[in-house]
Amino acid sequence: xxxxxxxxxxxxxxxxxxxxxxxxxxxxxxxxxxxxxxxxxxxxxxxxxxxxxxxxxxxxxxxxxxxxxxxxxxxxxxxxxxxxxxxxxxxxxx
Amino acid sequence: xxxxxxxxxxxxxxxxxxxxxxxxxxxxxxxxxxxxxxxxxxxxxxxxxxxxxxxxxxxxxxxxxxxxxxxxxxxxxxxxxxxxxxxxxxxxxxxxxxxxxxxxxxxxxxxxxxxxxxxxxxxxxxxxxxxxxxxxxxxxxxxxxxxxxxxxxxxxxxxxxxxxxxxxxxxxxxxxxxxxxxxxxxxxxxxxxxxxxxxxxxxxxxxxxxxxxxxxxxxxxxxxxxxxxxxxxxxxxxxxxxxxxxxxxxxxxxxxxxxxxxxxxxxxxxxxxxxxxxxxxxxxxxxxxxxxxxxxxxxxxxxxxxxxxxxxxxxxxxxxxxxxxxxxxxxxxxxxxxx
Ligand SMILES: [Fe+2]
Ligand SMILES: [Fe+2]
Numbered sequence: 001x002x003x004x005x006x007x008x009x010x011x012x013x014x015x016x017x018x019x020x021x022x023x024x025x026x027x028x029x030x031x032x033x034x035x036x037x038x039x040x041x042x043x044x045x046x047x048x049x050x051x052x053x054x055x056x057x058x059x060x061x062x063x064x065x066x067x068x069x070x071x072x073x074x075x076x077x078x079x080x081x082x083x084x085x086x087x088x089x090x091x092x093x094x
Numbered sequence: 095x096x097x098x099x100x101x102x103x104x105x106x107x108x109x110x111x112x113x114x115x116x117x118x119x120x121x122x123x124x125x126x127x128x129x130x131x132x133x134x135x136x137x138x139x140x141x142x143x144x145x146x147x148x149x150x151x152x153x154x155x156x157x158x159x160x161x162x163x164x165x166x167x168x169x170x171x172x173x174x175x176x177x178x179x180x181x182x183x184x185x186x187x188x189x190x191x192x193x194x195x196x197x198x199x200x201x202x203x204x205x206x207x208x209x210x211x212x213x214x215x216x217x218x219x220x221x222x223x224x225x226x227x228x229x230x231x232x233x234x235x236x237x238x239x240x241x242x243x244x245x246x247x248x249x250x251x252x253x254x255x256x257x258x259x260x261x262x263x264x265x266x267x268x269x270x271x272x273x274x275x276x277x278x279x280x281x282x283x284x285x286x287x288x289x290x291x292x293x294x295x296x297x298x299x300x301x302x303x304x305x306x307x308x309x310x311x312x313x314x315x316x317x318x319x320x321x322x323x324x325x326x327x328x329x330x331x332x333x334x335x336x337x338x339x340x341x342x343x344x345x346x347x348x349x350x351x352x353x354x355x356x357x358x359x360x361x362x363x364x365x366x367x368x369x370x371x372x373x374x375x376x377x378x379x380x381x382x383x384x385x386x387x388x389x390x391x392x393x394x395x396x397x398x399x400x401x402x403x404x405x406x407x408x409x410x411x412x413x414x415x416x417x418x419x420x421x422x423x424x425x426x427x428x429x430x431x432x433x
Contacts, residue, residue: 004209005415007202024199024265027208029414030421041195044188045272063138 007056008034010041012048020052028053129330134260137203145329148322149259150206151220152331157197158215158222162396164190166230167239175233182279183236189272196265203261216401224382225312227390234287234294234301240280242302242309242347248273249343250313258330281350288355295355302351303359310374311382313340319379344372 005027011020023042028034034053042048062070078084087094121140128135135141164187171187174180198208214220225243230236251273254266287294314320314336326332334342344363351358362375384390 004207005411007208023268024196024261025202026195026199029411030418033414033418041192044185044192061138 005029005033008038008053009056009059010034010038011052011054012038012042013050014047015049020050023047025056129258132330134263135258136260144325145331146204148326148329149262149331150201150204152326153197153201153204153262154206154211154214154220155222157194157201157211158220159226160190160194160197161215162222162226162400163243164194165396165399166226166228166392167236169230170233170236173233174236179236179283186240186276186279189276193269193272196268197262200259200261200265204259212404216397216404218388218397221386222396223312224385224390225308226396227385227392228304228308229391232297232301234284234297235305237280237283237287237298238301238305240276240278241284241350242280242305243312244273244276244280245347246309246312246343248277249339249346253333253339256330256333262331281354284354284356298354299356302356306359307377307381308385310340310343310377311379311385313337313343315379315382341371344374348372 006029007025008028009025010023012023013020026034026037026041028037031053035051038051038053043051074080122142125135125139125141125145128139135145167183167190168187171180171183174183198211201211202208211220215222225246230239248270251266251270255263255270257263257266284298287298317323317335317337320336323332323335327335348358348363348365360375362373364373366373385393388394
């Protein structure tokens, strides 16, 4: 079995004003090749105006786990939301 | 298949979670609840081994089909009758390569290894769609493949856009956007030939006669002979049964055939008012079995060509790796000098 080129994750900016969005992955020997492969693979029909590629092994990610308290700090702070505050109905523009 | 931990694509959570001593039953409950709520399973989520295995097998088989599917039509690129047709066919075949790569990428999020998948294909350990084992002796075949084969692929793939596994569903959305061009270019090609000479019309009818039944077989064996379907439906990998999708394809294609002026080669084909669907004959399932088990008209050729392409490309892969290593060393050295 042959060894593959390293895996890259690909992010494409669809048009000006939008964020780059993850679209998939590909294998390439180096960064430059990853960019041209990403162009050929993920933007054959004007799907993008800018591409980021990054070696998959360089991405750190959270795990989704119910027992993982990682996102817990955001769950119990209702006062961070505008709906937490009672304002009389007749106060305009708020 | 290893739980190699690589960024957002690869995953090792299944094993990681259990290794941490978490209760498998609870994780499994969580998984079932996600499926029940019609939410997507994502790469780093815990999932049952059977779910992972089923998906890897299905996605790999799907990817292989796209890659092998380049061959029957690719044969016509150098012989297309006009520059317009050549450019179209080139773009279409390039899309199929793209589809294969989106799918391999999705399989890798489940822990599959790309090189291993390629080896499984060229060593005949994994399968691809039986349809690509039929020959393409005339240019009308290019049109009929676009119309029937891409048409059938659309019927199969549209429901997969809602498949429970996120990366597979997202790959399908991308694929489906491109498939419509494939079907339309095929149909337009046939319309053009049907407006031509008697010889061209006969060529179209002949291609229709050869591709109709194999196209119906693309949906797989009949429901009562499709052992894994129920499980895939429960996991929401599959949304419709083989027979439902086959029926959909027939109903969609019959009026298109009328407009085109060709006859579909099935004497039992007729509209059933009561059912609101077309009745149609039974494909030769023994033929499907034969082709799947390797004995179709072009099986050996398709796989050996894929193997040759892979082996003949080895020096390119090696050279690019060597070049990348050299560049990296050079950059490091100049950085060192600057510091
Ligand atoms: Fe395709
Ligand atoms: Fe296609």
